[in-house]
Amino acid sequence: xxxxxxxxxxxxxxxxxxxxxxxxxxxxxxxxxxxxxxxxxxxxxxxxxxxxxxxxxxxxxxxxxxxxxxxxxxxxxxxxxxxxxxxxxxxxxxxxxxxxxxxxxxxxxxxxxxxxxxxxxxxxxxxxxxxxxxxxxxxxxxxxxxxxxxxxxxxxxxxxxxxxxxxxxxxxxxxxxxxxxxxxxxxxxxxxxxxxxxxxxxxxxxxxxxxxxxxxxxxxxxxxxxxxxxxxxxxxxxxxxxxxxxxxxxxxxxxxxxxxxxxxxxxxxxxxxxxxxxxxxxxxxxxxxxxxxxxxxxxxxxxxxxxxxxxxxxxxxxxxxxxxxxxxxxxxxxxxxxxxxxxxxxxxxxxxxxxxxxxxxxxxxxxxxxxxxxxxxxx
Numbered sequence: 496x497x498x499x500x501x502x503x504x505x506x507x508x509x510x511x512x513x514x515x516x517x518x519x520x521x522x523x524x525x526x527x528x529x530x531x532x533x534x535x536x537x538x539x540x541x542x543x544x545x546x547x548x549x550x551x552x553x554x555x556x557x558x559x560x561x562x563x564x565x566x567x568x569x570x571x572x573x574x575x576x577x578x579x580x581x582x583x584x585x586x587x588x589x590x591x592x593x594x595x596x597x598x599x600x601x602x603x604x605x606x607x608x609x610x611x612x613x614x615x616x617x618x619x620x621x622x623x624x625x626x627x628x629x630x631x632x633x634x635x636x637x638x639x640x641x642x643x644x645x646x647x648x649x650x651x652x653x654x655x656x657x658x659x660x661x662x663x664x665x666x667x668x669x670x671x672x673x674x675x676x677x678x679x680x681x682x683x684x685x686x687x688x689x690x691x692x693x694x695x696x697x698x699x700x701x702x703x704x705x706x707x708x709x710x711x712x713x714x715x716x717x718x719x720x721x722x723x724x725x726x727x728x729x730x731x732x733x734x735x736x737x738x739x740x741x742x743x744x745x746x747x748x749x750x751x752x753x754x755x756x757x758x759x760x761x762x763x764x765x766x767x768x769x770x771x772x773x774x775x776x777x778x779x780x781x782x783x784x785x786x787x788x789x790x791x792x793x794x795x796x797x798x799x800x801x802x803x804x805x806x807x808x809x810x811x812x813x814x815x816x817x818x819x820x821x822x823x824x825x826x827x828x829x830x831x832x833x834x835x836x837x838x839x840x841x842x843x844x845x846x847x848x849x850x851x852x853x854x855x856x857x858x859x860x861x862x863x864x865x866x867x868x869x870x871x872x873x874x
Contacts, residue, residue, distance in 0.1 A: 506608030509657060512561040522594075523554045530554075530591040540589065542582040549578050550589045557594065560601035565610040568602050571595055572621040579630055586630040596646040603650030618643070690715045745783040747771055747807055747814075753790050760794040761803050761820060769809030778867050781843045782807060782816050785851060788840055789818035789863040797822030797861060812869060813849070819862040840865070 534540060534547035553574060556567040575595075578587055602614045622639065625631040631639065697711025747767060754763045771779075786805050793803045800822030808815050840863070844851035849867035856862050 503608045504612060506611075508607040508610070509605055509654060510661075512605045514562060515558050519558050523557055526554050526557075526591060526594055527551050530589060533589055533591050541585050542587075545578065545581050546587050546589050549574060549587055550591050553592070553595065556598050560598050561605045564598075564602040564604075564606040565614050567598050568614040569617060571598055572617045576621050576624055579628075584628065584630060586625065596642065599643060600646040600650040603647050604654050615647075690719060746776075746779045747774070747782050749783055750786055750805060750807065753787060753805060761797065761800040761822075763790055763803045763805060765805045765807075767807045769807075769814075770811075771807075771809050771814070774809075774814065774869060778814060778847060778869065781847055781849075781867060782814060782865070785840045785843060785863065785865045786816055786818055789853075792863075793818070793820040793822070793861065799823050800860070809869070814867050814869060816865040816867075817862065818864075819856065820860045822860050 530547055530550040534543050540546055553571060556570055560567050575587065579585060603611055606614060622636060626636055694711055694715060750765045754765055790803055793800060797820040800820040803820045806817045841851045844865050844867060847867050849865060851865040853863045
């Protein structure tokens with residue numbers, strides 16, 4: 496039990512809480528006139544002036560509810576507990592104060608473990624004092640507890656969901672880093688083996704061919720340079736916080752295999768043009784993976800699509816990929832909430848110094864466009 500309490504107390508705040516946005520200002524701007532109208536239009540509202548002033552005065556807590564959840568809850572609990580001193584013990588009863596549930600929700604969604612524990616204690620003390628001084632009846636307390644518990648449970652549920660997504664992303668990153676580490680080992684081993692073979696050949700033929708050693712040294716130099724370039728690229732990927740599925744071994748020529756993927760769904764047409772020689776393995780693998788993910792998305796999500804076109808072109812500086820389908824653009828997945836696949840495609844391109852964009856066409860279908868530099872330099 497003590498271990499559970501300690502883990503809750505030490506729970507950190509969720510990373511990157513949203514700061515104030517225009518919707519927060521709109522919410523406050525709407526609540527203020529609503530509270531004033533309630534004070535004017537409700538004839539049964541006791542202590543009208545004090546109730547309206549307190550209700551309006553607490554609305555700014557909504558602006559800091561995510562970045563400073565515990566201080567905002569403390570202000571709410573303190574003000575609502577002390578306000579009855581100005582109303583001869585009569586509790587505040589404006590309907591507009593229901594917005595305080597948003598502040599309680601934010602505490603459990605964005606607060607740390609100790610902030611949640613302290614805030615929950617303050618809330619319990621506030622309710623207990625109201626019950627002790629007769630401001631709340633047991634029936635009212637049950638109703639208040641049920642409503643507040645709903646807001647608290649909602650905040651905890653969204654917190655857990657966000658945490659589960661973060662843990663899933665971290666697991667994906669870890670698995671990808673393990674694969675990149677294995678690829679790094681295979682790449683270095685391949686080039687070192689080639690250098691060793693050339694060195695042995697140079698030594699064996701040096702007596703009969705004096706220039707063999709020089710040729711071997713040139714080959715070894717070229718292999719060492721390529722090994723260092725690929726090793727640096729891999730190490731840069733391993734040091735990045737983001738993950739990218741750059742699986743060496745897949746090449747642009749393998750895109751032809753996509754035409755036969757899946758017996759059902761739209762047909763896939765692949766066209767490759769331009770000079771694709773001497774491309775780094777990471778660039779070829781990235782082009783293949785982005786195309787593969789795009790084709791898979793089209794097969795799964797493009798409604799009424801009959802054809803998917805995959806076009807790869809290359810020039811002296813870059814390689815361009817375009818994947819488009821002819822599905823109903825109004826029924827295809829929205830770009831506003833990208834899933835893991837689209838996020839992964841964008842990250843792959845970014846790691847190699849390129850760009851990747853996806854969205855509906857103006858007339859019909861969905862298009863993914865990626866442009867990668869031939870050098871494959873990570874930014």
